[in-house]
Amino acid sequence: MSAFEETYNGVPLSKLFPEERPGWKGYVEWEKYPERKRIAAEILKSKKFSGFPEFQLEPLPKTNPVLIGHRWKEYHEALGLKSIVDFSWETVQKEKHDMLHLLDFPYNGETRPQYLLGDGKITQNKHHFIRNHGGVPEIDEDAFELEIGGLVKTPIKLCMKDLKDPNKFPQAEVTVTIQCSGTRRREQIEVYPGDGDELINAPWGEGAIGTAVYRGVPLKKVLKYACGGVLPEAKHLEFIGADTYFKKGEVFNYAVSVPWRKVRNNEEVLLAWEMNGEPLPKIHGGPLRMVITGYIGARSCKWVYRINALEEPSMGPVQRQEYLYYTQQVGKQNVKISNGFSIQAMPVSSAIISPKDGNVIIHDGKIALKGWAYSGNGSWVERVEISPDGGHVWYAVPxxxxxxxxxxxxxxxxxxxxxxxxxxxxxxxxxxxxxxxTEPTYVRSAWNWDLHVTSSAHRIKLYSVNRSRPATAARLKQLEERGKSFFPLTEPLEFTVEPYEEYEAVCKLNPREPED
Amino acid sequence: MSAFEETYNGVPLSKLFPEERPGWKGYVEWEKYPERKRIAAEILKSKKFSGFPEFQLEPLPKTNPVLIGHRWKEYHEALGLKSIVDFSWETVQKEKHDMLHLLDFPYNGETRPQYLLGDGKITQNKHHFIRNHGGVPEIDEDAFELEIGGLVKTPIKLCMKDLKDPNKFPQAEVTVTIQCSGTRRREQIEVYPGDGDELINAPWGEGAIGTAVYRGVPLKKVLKYACGGVLPEAKHLEFIGADTYFKKGEVFNYAVSVPWRKVRNNEEVLLAWEMNGEPLPKIHGGPLRMVITGYIGARSCKWVYRINALEEPSMGPVQRQEYLYYTQQVGKQNVKISNGFSIQAMPVSSAIISPKDGNVIIHDGKIALKGWAYSGNGSWVERVEISPDGGHVWYAVPxxxxxxxxxxxxxxxxxxxxxxxxxxxxxxxxxxxxxxxTEPTYVRSAWNWDLHVTSSAHRIKLYSVNRSRPATAARLKQLEERGKSFFPLTEPLEFTVEPYEEYEAVCKLNPREPED
Structure with a gap:
């Protein structure tokens, strides 16, 4: 105990909120100890924290990290958990490369455009986006244990060795796109600002999505072979993660759920330990995470160490009061959590990744575009269409x-x-x-107070310079002869664009004023 | 043999194309006899038929039936199958009540708006829409036999008694909405006409959809218990119906398929013999039909008497070259069947059923609307929204x-x-x-050459008369005092709407011309 460690009724915080399992760093069990939760809430109530950050009403900082999670760090520090904050950023440095750090803690990192399309359809682990809701626990694989309980025939505990034993459970490898429901949120904010959530709803662009091949075992098989199946009244499977989560002054372990109907579909709900042929990185949930295909990323619980079969969806705040889809008429003035429906399966969506919004394109009658297209819930992409005129005429991608x-x-x-x-x-x-x-036409069509699921047709503005038009070709040649670039677009030309003799000749043909 | 029966090389048509099974009227087997198909094609080629009907470029007739299937009838008659045509219409008279007959043969009947919403969420059998592709065979249930073959462990034949025996197969009752992909096609035609298909793409309104409780057995269970399962290479299940189908001068039995992945989901693919607690009506496929949940109605094959497990989707024309979704740039000038993708699972859609388009509504600040909302592929309806201003502001239905x-x-x-x-x-x-x-905003967003899947937000025009506005209340009172109706909207008023003294007083306050 450090000389300066804070105490509660004489008990140091580290004793109140201990890391109780050897080999499980950064993990505090909250859900099993109501008294611990009560004390934590009392401590949080007694402290002052930084204000909620405002980032929607003004331009975003050009820094990287873009936003700093002061308040969330202070929550952790208030409970003596600063080491969790520190380890999160250390892990980013170790496991990630050249991310756009939208939020330093809890870590939210976006894949840059060049890495989204650069390596074929698979996103490299070091580039794959991250949307964490708390710190990164560091759990020794050999010490790790998964507990399955609730409405199952036989509650059990499994170590990683058991889970990975192909004689015990059949394994599966599935190519899965995981998407944060905040993908392309920036577009909603640009039209109308929305929810200023305690846990920052990060201003994501098109890179809060990624695709990897995950290896693991279908949860259905584990429930069947290890637990003897679920009881008939079990309708939902709840996943508890080892990270610490805060909501309205209370503290939780991360908890979400998916329906049993989903789990029944074998390879659609995996317990995964491998990502693109490598051990699951810590920041992605290693040693063990859920992978829920076709659902919002938030259900693919990281560091999952407990699974409960329940009659109802999880009452954890992430499941109950976050990731809800509201209507356009719900907002600060009237919102209740029962107004929204839970975002689980994801709709069809897409994005143009190249060129970038605002680019000037010099071309010969054709402009090349690239991007991604995705649909959740087991639906696959059939057709992608591009409109060069704001949505009137559409060209199908061959x-x-x-x-x-x-x-x-x-x-x-x-x-x-x-x-x-x-x-x-x-x-x-x-x-x-x-x-x-298909996708709604305009951002307004899908705008919602929580700024989730920006599913409208993705729009970018391009400045088209068509070199196959003689006048344009001539202008570009003029610039070239003078050793001048067309860029930047807004830089004035230094030469007279039309010699006065030519202009006068035109005036003779098309007089400047009426003749009578 | 009648004295006037037509012959082919001296053989009468009834011998060439016989009803070969006792108790199976109106059924001719084509798929097993390539020679029979060849001769039929030859006969069809040698005859002249009525032209293709044009109904898109002019207003629809106000008759009921709206359209007459001359050509399709003549195809049948040319092959000596006139009794099939006659029995179809007889069955309509017997089994259906007060339908909007869009096409008399093959029978296409639309549910009228009052029956769509009138009986709660279940559509009565006598009102449920019908989209047939050929005649209605009359098959004696005791003589009926279902054959299952192709890539299954053990090909088998099953009679209805076997199928209905709960000790042989577990039964299921499922509430299912079946929808023709032509629902609301009228809206597409009103914007731009499209495909003039040989088999008329009927100009459906909002009533080519209906909901019933079907009882039967999951196909998965029949394949498992009766056939010992499908072979590993079986990826699609093909359904053959007893109706006769024509395409480009050739003749077929109706044939479609769905993926094994779909069949695997137990109650999502049923062999059904009961509809809303009654034996399946003949016109709905009695004695046995497929019911494929969440898919286009065309896959729910009626009078299914053969099922084949295949490696590839069915090559029947309905599966291969119809019910395809094209882009806006595909049409008569360039269409190929490989341009379209197969419409299987259905998207989210909805319709306003009351009031009717064009109604005048006198109200006190609120207008009541009613309708349906549906989504296929196992997705359910979460939220319905109404806009009273063309799509800017939306109100969620509580x-x-x-x-x-x-x-x-x-x-x-x-x-x-x-x-x-x-x-x-x-x-x-x-x-x-x-x-x-959610649904695209405008009809143009989803317009396609074959005019399928009108999934854009359904729009109606209403003339709003708001009695809570004093001027409107006064006008309505004036009419009432004179014993006059506000209707029809376009009938001129017979009295001066504003006494001249009042008008002059207003002119003093707001002069008619500038004063300087």
């Missing part, structure tokens, strides 16, 4: 320009779109999935 | 105003929407399903 179909993963696409027009144009992408669902 | 959730059936809804504005307003409905998918 099938050979899409990566192959997956039940649970995105398709990357690329296309050269015919473009005659010049100047600022609005390009958009929309996708049709195997259920014939 | 949860208590929706019938209960089903995995495979629609929800009916009703709502009083606050309306201040007067005059012509555009109301629309859109639905969000459990995968967070």
């Amino acid at each position: 099938p050979e320009n899409l990566t192959k179909k997956h039940y649970h993963a995105w398709r990357l696409w690329e296309m050269e779109v015919p473009v005659d027009a010049e100047g600022w144009l609005e390009f958009c992408v929309r996708t049709w999935d195997s259920s014939n669902n | 949860p208590e105003n929706l019938t209960k959730k089903h995995y495979h059936a629609w929800r009916l809804w009703e709502m009083e929407v606050p309306v201040d504005a007067e005059g012509w307003l555009e109301f629309c409905v859109r639905t969000w399903d459990s995968s967070n998918n």
Whole structure:
């Protein structure tokens, strides 16, 4: 006990909130100890914390990390858990490379565009986005134990060795796109700001999505072979993660659930320990995480160490009062959690990754675009369409320009779109999935107070310079002859764009004023 | 043999194309006899038939039946199958009540709006829509036999008694919405006409959808218990119906397929013999039909008498070259069947059933609307929203105003929407399903050459007369005092709407012309 350690009724915090299992660093058990939760709430209530950060009403800082999680760090520190905060950032340094750090703690990192499409359809582990809700626990695989209880025939505990034993459980390898429901949230904020949540709803762009091959065992098989099955009244499976979570002054372990109907579909709900052929990185939930195909990423619980079969969906705050989809008329003035429905399966969506919004494109009548397209819930991407005119005319991406179909993963696409027009144009992408669902046309169509699931057609503005038009070709040649670049677009030209003799000749043909 | 019966090489048609099974009227086997198909094609080629009907470029006839299937009847007659045509219409008379007959043969009948919502969420058998692709065979249940073959361990034949024996196969009762992909096609035609298919793509309104409780056995269980399962290479189940089908001068039995992945989900693919507690009506496929939940109605093969486990989807024309979803840029000038993707699972959609498009509504600040909302593929309806202003502001239908959730059936809804504005307003409905998918905003968003799956927000025009506005209340009172109706809207008023003294007083306050 350090000389300066805080105490509660004379008991040091580390004794009140201990790391009680050898080999499980950064893990505090909250759910089994109501008294511990009560004391933590009392301590939190007695302290002052930094204000909630405001980042929607002003331009985002250009720093990296973009936002700092002061308040969430202070919550941890108030309970003597500063080492959790420190380990999170250390793990980012070790396991991640060149991310856009949207929030330093809890760590939220976005994949940069060049890595989203750069390595084929699989996102490398070091580039895959992260949306954590708390710190990163460091759990020794040999000390790790998964507990399964609730409405199962036989509650059990399993070590990793048991789980990984192919004689005990059949293994599966599934290519899965995991997406945060905050993907492309920036677009909603740009139209109308929304919820200022305690746990920052990060201003994600198009990179809060990624695809990996996960190896593990279907939860269904573990329930069947190890627990003798679930009881008939079990309708939901709750996953408890080793991370610490805060909500409205209370403290929890991360908890979410998915329906038994989903778990029944074998490879759609995995207990996974491997990601792209490598051991699951700590920051991605190692040694063990859930992988729920076609669902919002928040259900793919990391560091899952307890599973409960329940009659009802989990009452953990992440399941009950977050990741809800509200209507446009619900907001600060009237919101109740019962107004929203739970975001579980994900809809069809897509994004243009290249070129970037605002780019100037010099072309010969065609502009090349690239991006991703995804649909959840076992629906696959059937068709991707690009509009070069804000959504009136659509061009289908030829099938050979899409990566192959997956039940649970995105398709990357690329296309050269015919473009005659010049100047600022609005390009958009929309996708049709195997259920014939497509995306709403405008951001407003899907705007919601919590700023989740930005599923409308993704739009970017491009400035088109069509070199196959003689006047444009001539201008570009003029610039080239003078050793000048067309860029930046807004830099004034230094030479007269039309010699006065030519101008006068035109005036003779088309007089400047009426003749009578 | 009648003295006037036509012959082919001296053989009468009834011998060439016989009803070969006792108790199976109106059924000719084509798929097992390539020579029979060849001769039929030759006969068809040698005859002249009525032209293809045009009904998209002019207003629809106000008759009932709306369209007459001359050509399809003539195809049947050319092969000596006129009795099939006659029996179809006789069955309509017997089994159906007060339908909008869109096409008399093959019979296409739409449920009228009052029956869509009139009996709660279940559509009565006599009112449920029908979209047949050929005649109605009349098969004696005791003579009926289902054959299962292809890539199964043990090919078998089953009689209805076997199928209905609960000791042989576990039964299931499922509430299922079946929808024709032509539902609301009228809206697409009104914007731009499309495919003039040989088999008329009927101009359906909002009533090509209905909900019933089907009883039967999951196909999965029949394959498992009667056939010992499917072989590992079996990826699709093909269903052959006893009806005769024509395409590009050739003749077929109706054939479609669904993936084994779908069949695996137990109650999602049923062999059904009961509809809303009654024996399956003949016109609905009695004695036995497929019921495929969440899929386009065309897969729920009627009079199914053969099932084949296949490696690939069925090559029957209905599966291969119809019910395809094309892009906006595909049409008569360039269409190939490989341009479209197969419509199987259905997207989220909805319709306003009351009031009717074009109605005048006198109200006190609120207008009541009713309708249906549906999503396929096991997704359920989470939220229905109404816009009274063409799609800018949306009101969520309160949860208590929706019938209960089903995995495979629609929800009916009703709502009083606050309306201040007067005059012509555009109301629309859109639905969000459990995968967070919603409907495109405009008909153009989802227009396609084959005019399938009109999934955009359904729009109706209403003329709003808001009695809570004093000027409107006064006008209505004036009419009432004179014993006059406000209807029809376009009937001129016979009295001066504003006494000249009042008008002059107003002119003094607001001069008619500038004063300087």
